[in-house]
Amino acid sequence: MRDFDLTTLRLFVSVCEAGNIARAGEKANIVGSAISKRLAQLEHQVGTPLLVRKRHGVVPTAAGQTLLEHARGMLDSAARIERDMQNYVAGGRGQVRILASVSAMTESLADDVAAFLRRPAHRAIRVDMEERVSPEIVRGVREGLASLGVCWDATDHSGLHARPYRRDTLCVIVPQGHPLAARRKLRFAETLDYEHVSLPVNSAVQLMLQRHAAQLGRTVNHRVIVTNFEAALRVVNAGLAISLVPREVAQGPAEALGLRLVPLAEPWAERRFIVCYRDPPALSPAAQLLVDHLASQAPP
Structure with a gap:
């Protein structure tokens, strides 16, 4: 059997629902004779009559009623395909x-x-x-x-x-009682006298800190290297090192641990x-x- 034409199936459904070829034609903006020709071709394709012509319209035969149910399902599937493809485009x-x-x-x-x-x-x-x-x-x-x-x-x-x-803002995080804890703000050079806990040394922020330290003729002393901020805060809380971290990440956890966040007074502190x-x-x-x-x- 040849593939069904969706346009013809759509017209067949419209005729069955309207009960009249002329009214279906008006709805689809197609002349009734063109619809009749398509329906005759459809009946030839399936090999059985699909519509019974009455005095005031048409009604589907038993075969037509079966095809009507399948046609509605096929048209619904086609509509879903179209919506899904439009979703991809959009x-x-x-x-x-x-x-x-x-x-x-x-x-x-x-x-x-x-x-x-x-x-x-x-x-x-x-x-x-x-x-x-x-x-x-x-x-x-x-x-x-x-x-x-x-x-x-x-x-x-x-x-x-x-x-x-x-955006975020880098700050210095230190334990309570640390020599830097009482400061209202810090320059980066002042942190270089202390050991740091850092994220991986090839991260962008660590590369930047190493560059700024080199410009000052200093180096960053990495005592501990971790992969996340939670670990960095725990190292600071243990009193092993200080750290430069984003305030937006550290503020809540640092306050819970009783740590001190000191603003970093550098033009590059805002990222x-x-x-x-x-x-x-x-x-x-x-x-x-x-x-x-x-x-x-x-x-x-």
Whole structure:
């Protein structure tokens, strides 16, 4: 049997529901003779009469009633296919992979992505996130390992497009009773007399701290290296070292542990984050929607 033509099936359903070929033609803006020709071809295709002509219209035969049920199901499926494809075009479906720094992940990114996915129009979108240090984020986006990267804007992201995201502020965290705990603010040079607990030394912030220390003719003394801020706070709480961490991450946990946060009086203490990606035309509709959402969280 040949494939059924959806237009003909749609007209067949319309005729059955209207009970009249002329009225179905008016609804579809097609002359009745054209509909009659299509219905005759359909009856020839299935090999049995589908409609009984009455004085004031038509009614489906038993075979026509069976075909009517199937036709409605086929048309519903076709409509769902069309809606799903339109959702892909509009970004309502798809998968987006993000590489993000530990700061972005810990501070706000997870909450911002969750808010994005809670929107009814985005429920069919899947977002996968992986934590990386900033240089690896940029390299991963360049190499196509992820659609989007979220990192500090001081990272060399040449060759990529970027939009502003959120900001944070670095501060110095010390135990109560530490010589620096009574200070209202600190210069970075003053922290170099003490041992630090740091994130991986190849992370963007640690590379920056090493660079600024070198400009002062000093080095950062890394006593402990950890992979997350919670571990850094525990090391500080144990009195083993001090740390430079984002205030937005550390404030609540530090206060719970009785630690002291001292503002860092440096022009580079405020960090700006970006969402970076390859060519905009290469972004999927879902990825573009997510970029727009994250960029909307940037401060004015």
